[in-house]
Amino acid sequence: MKKPKEIYLDYSATTPVREEVLKEALPYFSEKFGNPSSFHSRGLEAKNAIESARKRIAKILNCEAEEIIFCGSGTESINLAIKGIAFRELAKGKRGHFITQKTEHEAVLKTMDWLKRIGFEITYLNVDENGLIDLGELTRSIKEDTLLVSIMYANNEVGTIQPIKEIAEICHKKNTLLHTDACQASEYLDLNVKKLGADLMTLNGSKVYSFKGTGLLYKRKEIEIEALIHGGGQESGARSGTENVPGIVALAKALEIAEWEKKKEAKRITALRDYFIKRVEKEIPKAKLNGHRTKRLPNNVNFSFEGIEGESLILYMNEEGVRLSTGSACSSKSLDPSHVLTAMGIDHGTAHGSIRFSLGKETTKKELDFVIGKLKEKVEFLRRISPVWKKGKGVRKK
Amino acid sequence: MKVEGQDWFYSKTVKEHFMKPKNFLNDLKEVKGFNGYGKTGNMKCGDVMEMWIKVADGRIKGCKWRTFGCASAIASTSILSEMVTEKGGMKIEDALKITGKEIMERLGGLPAVKVHCSVLGDQALREAIKDYEKKQSNKKTKQNK
Incomplete structure (x- = not known):
């Protein structure tokens, strides 16, 4: 592509x-x-x-x-x-x-x-x-x-x-x-x-x-x-x-x-969101969706990729032209990961690997397909060099 | 300190080592015959590093690593692996003296908030050297028995 x-x-x-x-x-x-x-x-x-x-x-x-x-x-x-x-x-x-x-x-x-x-x-x-x-x-x-x-x-x-x-x-x-x-x-x-x-x-x-x-x-x-x-x-x-x-x-x-476009656009974006979530869950192992599955903004997707740190992933994606954000501590001014994820009971390690994808009016399926392709590649690489990730097993707790 | 490459979030050197990390461990087979291993950091802080070294004639001939962490953590481990293996390998007594500050200087500087958490490589390296020395003294005791 x-x-x-x-x-x-x-x-x-x-x-x-x-x-x-x-x-x-x-x-x-x-x-x-x-x-x-x-x-x-x-x-x-x-x-x-x-x-x-x-x-x-x-x-x-x-x-x-x-x-x-x-x-x-x-x-x-x-x-x-x-x-x-x-x-x-x-x-x-x-x-x-x-x-x-x-x-x-x-x-x-x-x-x-x-x-x-x-x-x-x-x-x-x-x-x-x-x-x-x-x-x-x-x-x-x-x-x-x-x-x-x-x-x-x-x-x-x-x-x-x-x-x-x-x-x-x-x-x-x-x-x-x-x-x-x-x-x-x-x-x-x-x-x-x-x-x-x-x-x-x-x-x-x-x-x-x-x-x-x-x-x-x-x-x-x-x-x-x-x-x-x-x-x-x-x-x-x-x-x-x-x-x-x-x-x-x-x-x-x-x-x-x-207001004029709300109904139509919410429907279009929701479909794109669900397509994206479905493909990520199917194609990237140990990707955890953060947030509610249905009581969710039409344009929000938030995944934690176990075994990797979010800032590294968004910077690799940035080099591919994809602009994302993370709940990792490393992208914030403090050393704590997102207060939202920790309040939801998500452990620090998983919170460090969280990525937010927020869709908008220019977002297309083709764009999301490109993002998924790159995401697979980068997540795979970062897990390969991660000491906490074990292939086929997920995150080592110890 | 002057931080170069302000068109990115970190220095040019950090970017190079982050985008194309050197000496990372692809497969455990690569560290066959390595004689020192060290690990440091924890998931809670968001940085974990693992390091394997191969010591021969008192010098570090091989260094492999794995890092869970942000761009500066990955880059700092990568550059450290380069520092200890270049020019025929660093003497272990010199390698023990490497500080986080030296790694950071070689990286062309890091944002203040990153210094504390992401430069853990020197600790992992010290652990690996300690492990090597322990193994050596174990060998000697065995031989003496």
């Missing part, structure tokens, strides 16, 4: 900007450049662009336009949701209890860790071997002073989809609120907040073929939060700073396209 130029299978890290999205946003850089807060025609033009984007997104989320707060990233949105509530309490001289779970994105976990340091109580729910939380444990963990439960819609590493609707019902029954990080879900899953029952929801641009450095928080209008960034009072005072007009326009366009 002819070597392709590049096969990008890291769409969960970030997506390229769609041409249509860029086209719609471009005029707001140099031509319609006004500050939405200005009292003149240029300002009004920019303000209208933002408000129209807000309405378009509200339609997709099935909420009111005023319930959308634009901000600078998924991480910022998560911080705003969680700290926004915490700071509201702090301003009253109070603290309280938060619940999250162990496979959340660092944006949630580190925010919670910090709140813990300043005196809030945090519960980190366990997950099972597939990455799902136990609804019974959630129910038992909610207390009278539980301010917020934050559970991600779908996991960024292993793609496990949490039952958000049921989680929301439990939260509401026990009189607390639910925030969900929907960054990975936005391209393929239902974002209707009324159906989901989420009280707050985070989305960002870099995962939906829009700009990096853009995000939004949906917040039910009855909920009060304190701003993290104070200043000119933009976004109804929830997020000051001159708005990223092109970024906001782009985000609206990208979410609209995702």
